[in-house]
Amino acid sequence: MTFLKPKFRHPDLPKNKLGYTLSYYEGALSTLCAGCGHDSISAAIIQSAFEMNIEPHKLAKLSGIGCSSKTPTYFLGNSHGFNSVHGRMPSVATGANMANKDLIYLGVSGDGDTASIGMGQFVHVIRRNLKMIYIVMNNGCYGLTKGQDSATADNGSISKAGIVNHFQAIDLCGLAIELGATFVAQSFSGDKKQLIPLIKAAMAHNGFAFINVISPCVTFNNNKGSTKSYDFVRDHLEATGTFDFVPEMEEITTNYESGEKHAIKLHDGSLLQFNKLENDWDPLDRFSAMKAVHHARDNNEILTGLLYLNQKAMDLHELVNTCDRPLNTLKKEDLCPGNGALANINAGLR
Amino acid sequence: MMSDKLKINDFVVRFANVNGTGSASANLLFCKAIFRMGVPVTPKNIFPSNIQGLPTWYEVRVSEKGYLGRRDGIDLMVAVNAQSMEADIKSVRKGGYLLYDSSKKLPDHYKRDDIHFIPIPLMEICNETYTDARLRLLFKNIIYVGALAELMQFDFSVFETLLGDQFKGKEKLIAPNLNALKLGSDFIKANYKGTFDLKIERRDLLGDAIMTDGNSACGLGAIYGGATFAAWYPITPSTSVVEAFMEYADEFREEKDTGKRKVAIIQAEDELAAIGMVIGANWNGARAFTATSGPGLSLMNEFLGLAYFAEIPLVLIDVQRAGPSTGMPTRTQQSDIMEAAYASHGDTRQILLFPSTPKECFDLTAAAFDLSEQLQTPVILMTDLDLGMNDHVSPPFSWDDAKDYQRGKVLDYDALENIQKFGRYLDVDNDGIPYRTIPGTHPTKGSFFTRGTSRDEYAAYTENSPAYQRNMDRLVKKWITAREYVPSSQVYQAENTADYGILFFGTSQYAAEEAMDTLKEDKIIVDGLRIKSFPFDQIAIDFLQNHKYIFIVEQNRDAQMKSLIMIELGISAEKLISVLNYDGLPITATNIVYQITHSMERVEKYTTV
Numbered sequence: 001m002t003f004l005k006p007k008f009r010h011p012d013l014p015k016n017k018l019g020y021t022l023s024y025y026e027g028a029l030s031t032l033c034a035g036c037g038h039d040s041i042s043a044a045i046i047q048s049a050f051e052m053n054i055e056p057h058k059l060a061k062l063s064g065i066g067c068s069s070k071t072p073t074y075f076l077g078n079s080h081g082f083n084s085v086h087g088r089m090p091s092v093a094t095g096a097n098m099a100n101k102d103l104i105y106l107g108v109s110g111d112g113d114t115a116s117i118g119m120g121q122f123v124h125v126i127r128r129n130l131k132m133i134y135i136v137m138n139n140g141c142y143g144l145t146k147g148q149d150s151a152t153a154d155n156g157s158i159s160k161a162g163i164v165n166h167f168q169a170i171d172l173c174g175l176a177i178e179l180g181a182t183f184v185a186q187s188f189s190g191d192k193k194q195l196i197p198l199i200k201a202a203m204a205h206n207g208f209a210f211i212n213v214i215s216p217c218v219t220f221n222n223n224k225g226s227t228k229s230y231d232f233v234r235d236h237l238e239a240t241g242t243f244d245f246v247p248e249m250e251e252i253t254t255n256y257e258s259g260e261k262h263a264i265k266l267h268d269g270s271l272l273q274f275n276k277l278e279n280d281w282d283p284l285d286r287f288s289a290m291k292a293v294h295h296a297r298d299n300n301e302i303l304t305g306l307l308y309l310n311q312k313a314m315d316l317h318e319l320v321n322t323c324d325r326p327l328n329t330l331k332k333e334d335l336c337p338g339n340g341a342l343a344n345i346n347a348g349l350r
Numbered sequence: 351m352m353s354d355k356l357k358i359n360d361f362v363v364r365f366a367n368v369n370g371t372g373s374a375s376a377n378l379l380f381c382k383a384i385f386r387m388g389v390p391v392t393p394k395n396i397f398p399s400n401i402q403g404l405p406t407w408y409e410v411r412v413s414e415k416g417y418l419g420r421r422d423g424i425d426l427m428v429a430v431n432a433q434s435m436e437a438d439i440k441s442v443r444k445g446g447y448l449l450y451d452s453s454k455k456l457p458d459h460y461k462r463d464d465i466h467f468i469p470i471p472l473m474e475i476c477n478e479t480y481t482d483a484r485l486r487l488l489f490k491n492i493i494y495v496g497a498l499a500e501l502m503q504f505d506f507s508v509f510e511t512l513l514g515d516q517f518k519g520k521e522k523l524i525a526p527n528l529n530a531l532k533l534g535s536d537f538i539k540a541n542y543k544g545t546f547d548l549k550i551e552r553r554d555l556l557g558d559a560i561m562t563d564g565n566s567a568c569g570l571g572a573i574y575g576g577a578t579f580a581a582w583y584p585i586t587p588s589t590s591v592v593e594a595f596m597e598y599a600d601e602f603r604e605e606k607d608t609g610k611r612k613v614a615i616i617q618a619e620d621e622l623a624a625i626g627m628v629i630g631a632n633w634n635g636a637r638a639f640t641a642t643s644g645p646g647l648s649l650m651n652e653f654l655g656l657a658y659f660a661e662i663p664l665v666l667i668d669v670q671r672a673g674p675s676t677g678m679p680t681r682t683q684q685s686d687i688m689e690a691a692y693a694s695h696g697d698t699r700q701i702l703l704f705p706s707t708p709k710e711c712f713d714l715t716a717a718a719f720d721l722s723e724q725l726q727t728p729v730i731l732m733t734d735l736d737l738g739m740n741d742h743v744s745p746p747f748s749w750d751d752a753k754d755y756q757r758g759k760v761l762d763y764d765a766l767e768n769i770q771k772f773g774r775y776l777d778v779d780n781d782g783i784p785y786r787t788i789p790g791t792h793p794t795k796g797s798f799f800t801r802g803t804s805r806d807e808y809a810a811y812t813e814n815s816p817a818y819q820r821n822m823d824r825l826v827k828k829w830i831t832a833r834e835y836v837p838s839s840q841v842y843q844a845e846n847t848a849d850y851g852i853l854f855f856g857t858s859q860y861a862a863e864e865a866m867d868t869l870k871e872d873k874i875i876v877d878g879l880r881i882k883s884f885p886f887d888q889i890a891i892d893f894l895q896n897h898k899y900i901f902i903v904e905q906n907r908d909a910q911m912k913s914l915i916m917i918e919l920g921i922s923a924e925k926l927i928s929v930l931n932y933d934g935l936p937i938t939a940t941n942i943v944y945q946i947t948h949s950m951e952r953v954e955k956y957t958t959v
Contacts, residue, residue, distance in 0.1 A: 028810075037883050057797060060789045074797060074810065080789035082628070082633060083801040091581075091623040095630025096789075098579050098614040103634075103790050121626070263943060304880040314617075325611040326496070327578035328635035328788065330612055332755050335576040337602045339749040345570065348515075348748040349560035350386075 005029040015068050017053040025049045025056065027077040031070070037189030037215030037230075038068055038137045042075040044192055045106070048199040049076060059104040060096055064089040066119060066136035067144050068110030068215075076106075086120025092127035093132050094316070099325040100315050105132035115151040115170045121217060122172075125178045125227055126208055131315040132204040133209045137189070138174055140228035141142035147220030158225030170241075172212045173307055174293045177286060182310040183209035184289070186303060188233055189216070197245035197272075201306065202247075205269035207315045214302060220261060220341050240281065240305030245313065246271040268313060356547045359389045359414035361425040363548075366438040369401030376410040376491030384412055385390075385507045385561050385743065387769070388553040391553035392418040392860075394936060395741050399586065399679045401589060403436040409559065415557060415867075418743055419860030420936040425548055428494055430472065436460055439535055447546065449501075463701060466544055474637025477532065479876025480703075489530040493727040501542070502550045506535070506930060508570075560708070560746045562736035567595070567708035568667050570747065571715025572639055573602055576755050577665070579638035581616045581627035587735040587740055588669035591641035600906070621646035625666065627654040631823070632663045633800060634672045635760070635788035639665035639717045644673045644686050647693070654728055656802040658825075661784065663722035663758070667715065669729045669738040673933040681934025682735035684856055690730045691884055691914055697822060700891055701729045701836065702884035706859040708744040711737065716749075717837065725832050726786060734905070736857045736936045750762025759785040766795040774798040774809040775821060782828030800905050832885055839889040842866065842878030850876040851897035852929075853890075855911065857936060858903045864939035869946065876901065876946070886919060894921050899953060901946055907932040914927075926952070 004026065013021040015060045025046045030039050049059065056078035063069035065086035072081045084092045114136050116121045125134070140153040147160055154169045157170050176184045183205045195213065202209035214233050216222050222229045227236075247270045264272045264284070281292045289308035296303035363380075366371035376396065384391040392411045398404040411421050426447040431437045435450070436457075442448055444464045450456065452469030461467075472493055476486040485873065499506065509531055510524075517523045568591045570581065582592040596615055603613040613755035616625035624640045631638035642650065647668050657664050670686045672678035693700050703718060705711045714731055722729040759779075766772065772795060775784045787796035797810040804818040805811055812818070842863075854862040859880055866878050880892045885895075894900055894915065902912045909928040916920050929945045 039556040055793055057790055062630075078797050080792065080797050081799040082630070082788075083799065083803065084629075085652055085802060088622060088626045088653070091618065091626025092633070093634070094616065094623075095579060095581065095627035095636075096634040097630075098616070098627070099636035100790060120619055121623055123856035124623065128616075156704045157787075214681070264807050315672035317614075320616070321609075321611050321682075322614050323605050323608065323612050327612070327614060327631075330578055331574060333579065334612055335603070336574050336749070339751050341602070342747045342749055346560050347560070349562045349746075 013312045016050050018055060020050070020056075022046065022050045024078060025076055025325055026074070027074040030074040032067060032074075033219045035218040036067070037072070037139065037217070038071050040189040041135065041137055041213050041215055042071050042196065044160055044195040044199055045075045047192075048203065052200055052203055054104060054203070058102070059106060061106045061108065061110040062089050062093045062096065062115035064087065064110070066110040066142070067107055069113055071137065072106055076248065087113050087116070089113070090118065090121035090130075090134075094125060094130050097132060097316070098322070099131055099328040100324075101131075104327050105130075107134045109134065109136050111136060111138045111140060111150040111152040112171075114251045115172060123175075123179060126176055126181045126210070128316045129182055129207045129319070131207055131274065131314050131317070133199065133211070133286065135199075136210075136212045137215040138172065138212055138228070139215050139221055140219050140226070141221040143217050143310065147217075147224075154227040155176070157227040158223065160220050160223045160226075169328070171293065171297060173210070174290065174297070176210045177290050177293065177308050180313075181210050182207035182306055182308075182313045183306075184308040185211045185306045186214070187211060188214045188237060188302070188304055190230065190234065191237070191304065193317050194239065197243060198306060200245040200247070200271075201266060201272050204247075204266040204268045205309075206311065208339045209315055227346075232304060236300060236302050238301040238303050240283070241302060243306065246273060264309060272306065283307060286310070355751070356549060357425065358368055358549045358551050359412050359553065361412055361548045362421050362423060362470050363410045363426045363428065364411075364424045364429045364441070364754065365408040365410075365428045365433050366440075367406050367408065368433070369398055369400060369404050369406040369490070372488040373406070373491045374408065374876045376495050377410070379492070380495045381559065381741070383499065383504060383508045383510055384410075384550055385556065386512055387505060387550060388556050389414065389550060390416045390418060390555055390743055392420075392740075394420055395738070396935065397680050399711060406432050409869060412552070414555070417860070417939065419864055420938050421937050422752060422940050426913065426953060428498070430490070430494065439465075444785055447548070449497065453491075466546070468501070468544065468546075470494065470534070472600045473563070475533055475537065492530035493534040493537075496531035497538045498534075499531065500535035500538040500880065503546055504550055506917045519761075525656040533640040538664065542780045556743065558746050559743050561743055562708045563590070563710050563739055564705065564711040564733050565669065565739060565743050566594040567588040567711035567744075567747070568641065568715045568731065568733065568738070569596075570598050571712040572665070572831065573598045573639065574712070574749055575665075575716035575719040577637045577639050577719065578612060579614050579628070579631040579636050580640065581618045581624040581631075581638070582640050582641065582871055583618050583621045583624045585621070585643045585646050587739045588641040588646070588667065590645045590739065591667050591669065598625050598783050613641040621649040622653065625650040625664070628664050628666075629653060629657050629662050631819070632722075634907050635720070637665075637723070639667065641669065643668040643669050643671050644689070647686055647689055651689075654697060654700060655698055657728045658694065658698045658700065659696070659791075659799050659802055661768075661786070662800070663726055665683075665715070665718040665722055665731070666728060667733065670732065672732040672932075678934045680735070680859070683857070683932060683934060684732070684734055684903050684935055685910065685932070686732065687904075687910040687914060688904070693730075701725065701727060701832060703729060703731050703837065704855040704882050705731065705733055705737065706856055708737075709747060712747050714837065717953055721835055724756050724783070724835060725828065726758060726783060727828070730835040732856065734857055759783055761785050761787050761791070761796060763792050765791040769795065771808075772796050773807045775805065775824070776807045777827070781831045782824050782826070784832060785875040827884060833887055836887060837882035837883060838887050839882060839893070840891070841889060842880075842881040846873045846877045846896060848877045851879060851893055851900040852876045852903060853879045853881065853893070853900050855881045858905060861939045861942055862903050865942035865946065868943050873945070874950070884914065886915070892926075897925075899925055899927055901927050901929050901949070903929040903937065903942060905931045905937055
């Protein structure tokens with residue numbers, strides 16, 4: 001295996017509206033295991049950013065610690081990145097976002113990083129409706145320390161060593177909906193067709209956009225009996241519906257048969273179009289979304305797609321009423337009251 | 351009983367109250383009145399970790415000579431708390447005074463014949479005057495202030511202006527307060543015929559000084575220093591730092607035209623998140639800070655290591671309290687020094703600043719933002735409960751409008767345009783300080799990956815041993831560079847010729863200065879030095895090398911500053927003599943003098959044998 005990533009690209013590769021080819025959104029060569037689900041998610045992120053015409057320097061990628069948190073090195077190589085400490089990415093993303101409201105913040109975490117050590121920060125970043133995309137690459141195990149169960153491992157799932165997990169799994173999507181997350185989606189690393197429109201919709205969302213992506217660990221959790229293996233996941237997928245993401249201003253060319261179309265207009269004017277919806281499920285209704293999640297869990301199904309969307313909630317900047325200019329652009333003239341103001345303050349302290 | 355000799359502007363009054371009864375504001379009124387009469391005064395609030403119902407004390411030292419440290423010995427006890435009454439009476443010095451609520455008869459065994467009792471039926475007066483239970487409770491405190499003012503012969507007009515200022519906009523509160531003061535004063539005039547020799551005489555010893563607490567000053571310093579983001583988790587005694595920042599932000603950080611705010615303040619879920627947010631904001635080019643105390647500092651250690659290693663600026667205000675663990679949450683100490691200096695696992699060194707006065711809290715908080723951005727590393731302001739929560743007489747705040755913020759080595763768009771290849775951790779200027787870029791600056795240049803793992807000069811992940819070691823060595827070089835940036839130590843005797851030196855920092859300054867004077871009166875000369883930072887500057891290094899013995903005054907059990915000096919400067923342990931105080935109360939001059947003279951006797955005996 002070579003560790004050199006070829007730089008050469010065909011000159012006629014398609015360019016996006018900014019004039020960048022897809023390769024401009026790539027990162028360093030992945031050092032994850034061959035066949036790792038995480039690499040598929042990285043590819044979906046690259047494709048989404050390319051198609052969304054995102055200026056790479058207007059996006060900041062952040063992560064915690066673990067296999068999943070290594071991935072930001074492998075996508076968007078022209079964006080600033082921050083690989084922070086275990087379970088604490090949400091707080092770093094919060095501070096970064098507060099400093100500059102004009103960038104897109106893409107957080108990547110894993111099931112250990114989010115559902116165990118980082119549970120507190122995950123819960124609180126949801127509460128604050130921080131405008132960011134939060135992707136969990138969920139494989140039900142600790143990869144970097146060689147395969148221990150994580151808190152999202154399903155009750156009854158069997159590890160590579162043949163040990164049955166007897167603990168309840170934490171359902172991150174169910175939890176996120178319960179806590180009032182404003183965009184909750186679930187997908188599978190092997191389903192690019194679904195994952196890319198979900199990531200694009202998340203990028204257009206004005207608030208906290210959570211995507212839990214089941215991403216099998218080929219090395220430690222792809223065995224028979226594991227509920228996070230490729231085979232198991234493929235057999236138990238239950239999509240909420242197929243859908244497309246239609247960016248703002250783009251002409252809608254896809255033809256849908258009447259009666260099957262259901263479109264949601266997103267914050268930035270773009271459209272999320274569902275081809276088919278379950279009869280008794282409405283992604284704009286939290287109760288119905290929770291019901292669908294619980295129903296799937298009881299039936300051993302992995303429900304994928306956009307599960308819940310709330311576009312009415314204010315994001316953190318609106319909640320704390322920050323000014324339109326990013327805080328990190330303010331100068332001394334904007335911030336320092338000067339010596340004159342101290343005369344009054346001093347007088348009040350005598 | 352014989353009258354002791356008259357004590358003008360030189361005594362200690364201690365108030366024994368029940369917490370949650372409004373006594374703090376009445377006691378402050380007493381203190382502030384003395385301040386307004388131009389006499390140096392220093393209050394210490396000795397309060398429980400509790401909201402209502404437990405004993406709390408408020409100690410006021412008045413000192414014509416301007417000594418602002420705590421002093422042992424209670425000249426007058428104002429005892430209005432039955433729970434602690436017996437012990438309170440015992441604690442009065444011989445010949446001192448006890449003003450007490452005589453609504454209930456004192457048990458006979460409380461009586462002492464070597465102190466003066468000043469009975470005043472506070473509760474009875476209140477019950478006769480007020481019908482509302484809350485007013486009875488609140489004005490009871492104001493009445494004893496009126497009684498004290500009469501006994502000490504205050505210029506009563508000072509209360510009129512003081513209350514006028516205090517209740518600006520709520521003028522109808524002035525008259526009832528003045529009336530309560532008068533009730534106390536009238537009672538003393540009519541009933542107390544005994545001796546009283548503690549007097550306040552108007553002076554003009556304070557010039558343009560102000561009276562405020564260090565935490566408010568830190569909050570104001572963060573406003574002036576250009577902080578646009580604060581994240582915090584409430585913890586005594588640091589809570590009022592961010593609360594002050596919020597109040598000043600309401601005043602100074604609102605955009606006139608939009609009503610929107612040029613600041614974001616987030617109450618985090620814990621200290622880990624608080625410092626994580628601050629790191630994120632600083633990484634993204636905003637000036638951001640947090641404030642905490644010992645337990646929070648412990649939690650923040652992991653992130654402090656990341657900020658040190660990834661070279662991210664941040665300002666952390668540590669208002670120290672008595673540890674370890676939860677310790678005594680409402681008592682003071684300087685016991686986080688080692689924890690802060692080497693915060694986090696691995697080889698780390700953190701910049702520390704040691705303010706002594708509210709003015710320095712203001713100055714050094716603002717300066718910390720410059721320092722941390724110039725050095726691209728955390729700067730920890732080591733204040734303490736005594737400085738942070740007690741009011742102190744302080745020089746007034748001032749600001750040099752001509753000075754700009756020092757943002758350090760940040761490459762903007764134009765700089766990146768002119769650069770061949772950007773290397774985040776390249777030591778371009780040979781001072782250990784690399785150049786950084788802020789996300790969003792340039793579409794094709796300057797992006798890099800920030801991480802707590804090892805990396806090369808171009809921020810690429812590496813497990814290459816020489817590359818790792820080069821980076822660690824550059825961080826040492828940066829540390830040496832930092833010595834030139836940190837505030838200089840304060841020297842007390844320019845000539846520095848004595849054999850003995852005394853080294854102190856932070857709130858020990860007050861007692862240490864007084865101790866030097868006391869020793870001088872006994873013809874014992876010690877040269878003084880107050881350090882303001884870690885790393886130690888050259889002045890401190892010279893001082894330590896040039897004296898035969900150095901007393902190191904610190905408010906912790908384990909002589910943490912002495913250890914730091916030994917570790918960092920290789921100064922021999924035999925030269926360094928500890929003067930320690932770790933009872934949770936601010937150190938006193940008497941204590942320092944006692945420890946120094948005893949140590950000297952031992953040293954002399956040892957060296958002459």
